[in-house]
Amino acid sequence: MDSFDRWYGWTGQGYFDTKKNKYMVKFAEQYPHVTMATAAAACEFIDDAKKQDKPFCLSLSFKSSHKPFSPDPAYDDVYKDTVWKKRANYDEGGARKLPPQAKLGRQYLTINDFAPEKYQESMRKYNQLIYGIDQAVGKITAKLAAEGIADNTVIIYATDNGYSCGSHGFGGKVLPYEGPSRGPMIIMDPRSNQAGERSKGVSGNVDIHPTICDLAGIAIPAKVDGKSLLPVLKDSELRVREAMPVFNFWGSAATHEMTMVTEDYKYIYWYFEGDGMTAAEELYHRQKDSAEMNNLVNNPEMEAKLEEMRKLFDTQVQHIRDHAMADRNYSEYGKLLDRTLPWDEKKDHVQKTFMKNYVQMKDIAENGQTKKPKKEKTAKEKKTKDGKERVRKPKDQREPRKAKEQVQGANNEFKVGNVISCF
Numbered sequence: 001m002d003s004f005d006r007w008y009g010w011t012g013q014g015y016f017d018t019k020k021n022k023y024m025v026k027f028a029e030q031y032p033h034v035t036m037a038t039a040a041a042a043c044e045f046i047d048d049a050k051k052q053d054k055p056f057c058l059s060l061s062f063k064s065s066h067k068p069f070s071p072d073p074a075y076d077d078v079y080k081d082t083v084w085k086k087r088a089n090y091d092e093g094g095a096r097k098l099p100p101q102a103k104l105g106r107q108y109l110t111i112n113d114f115a116p117e118k119y120q121e122s123m124r125k126y127n128q129l130i131y132g133i134d135q136a137v138g139k140i141t142a143k144l145a146a147e148g149i150a151d152n153t154v155i156i157y158a159t160d161n162g163y164s165c166g167s168h169g170f171g172g173k174v175l176p177y178e179g180p181s182r183g184p185m186i187i188m189d190p191r192s193n194q195a196g197e198r199s200k201g202v203s204g205n206v207d208i209h210p211t212i213c214d215l216a217g218i219a220i221p222a223k224v225d226g227k228s229l230l231p232v233l234k235d236s237e238l239r240v241r242e243a244m245p246v247f248n249f250w251g252s253a254a255t256h257e258m259t260m261v262t263e264d265y266k267y268i269y270w271y272f273e274g275d276g277m278t279a280a281e282e283l284y285h286r287q288k289d290s291a292e293m294n295n296l297v298n299n300p301e302m303e304a305k306l307e308e309m310r311k312l313f314d315t316q317v318q319h320i321r322d323h324a325m326a327d328r329n330y331s332e333y334g335k336l337l338d339r340t341l342p343w344d345e346k347k348d349h350v351q352k353t354f355m356k357n358y359v360q361m362k363d364i365a366e367n368g369q370t371k372k373p374k375k376e377k378t379a380k381e382k383k384t385k386d387g388k389e390r391v392r393k394p395k396d397q398r399e400p401r402k403a404k405e406q407v408q409g410a411n412n413e414f415k416v417g418n419v420i421s422c423f
Helices: 022-027 036-051 118-146 203-217 230-234 300-324 327-336 350-368
Strands: 006-010 058-059 153-158 186-188 246-247 257-262 265-270 280-285 404-410 418-422
Touching: 006 300, 006 327, 006 418, 022 036, 036 058, 036 118, 118 153, 153 203, 203 230, 257 300, 257 404, 280 300, 300 327
Parallel strands: 058 418, 153 418
Antiparallel strands: 006 404, 058 404, 153 186, 246 257, 257 265, 265 280
16 A cells, blocks of 8 residues: 555455445545445545646556445436346356356356346346446546546556356356456547547457556566557557457366457367366357357368467467466466367366365256355364354454555656556
8 A cells, every 4th residue: 555645445355335445434424335435536636646747647446346236326216127138148048058167167156146037136236336437437537627637648447357147157257258258448548539439459458557658658568468559549440469368267177268369259268178078169250149159160161260260379378388477377377278288188287276166166066056055164163262252253343454456546757648547
């Protein structure tokens, strides 16, 4: 926290109820929902930054639209009469077409929120949370205009993931399909003549860092994988990359994969072959089949395109071998994702934590459970060191863990204008 000129936020996941977030309490009376409180904190920073008469960098991370789905009641009327249409790949209709690896993680096994009987309510709350973000961003842009600095401020609006919302039978994020992996990337630069234009090129949040460096006149570090999107702000027809890699190296080992995304195609490779599974490939046309219901891997007419996407994939695997950090065993994926290696040469490189998670998910699937059973604690575990009965405090009464930066501002030595990043 001390690294920033001004910092507000919360510990862990935080709460939608502003007053429960220790470092946001001052905003709670006027803004009881933390989404608008976050905007208020940003506006306060803008007031201070303007007085210093030098460029600023402001970063905001909204809790919305994270679970639990607790939207601001001020917007209860916005979607109260909306009936949400299910996508063509909703629930089992889409799930049964997928490789087994995709369905051995918590995304498939805990779809509860988007089950048929809860679908309308969950969609209303989820979209209401996003509507709250829209209002918060509107408050910030209005503040920039009121202070006379809107014409000298670049705004980058992005997210770290999308959400499945029941597509393919999934209830979460992380996986490479369009619902959970695709998110907005909106850049507003008042100097650009491309206002309202939409680029068809692919990009990802890894491109935000080099883009901000470029905007600020700072050299982009050589080891950064992302590409600056500044050329696209000058001409929306330009492309900064041919393909975008998408990874999942988290959770159940079976769901680990790497995907290559181009403008028109998506290639997915699932390497896991435990318990009789075989490595699986998927190929989809992103424009003609946005619901990803028609896997083209076995289509003879797509052999050339499949080989083209495999080459892009293999090139990225080589990049992992050459450049992946040893931290968290990322370098091991240079072997695990190698399409030419047999499973016997890969299986010992899968982290034990991820294999344990896979076994848990497999047990859930086989037993028909909807969530991981809680481990019963022994009598010894239920007591403190001095022998007293252990009492678990409610979350809002616990001592905060080391804070995770959520709203932060720094008056860096930027060469041009101001940058606001909403993430």
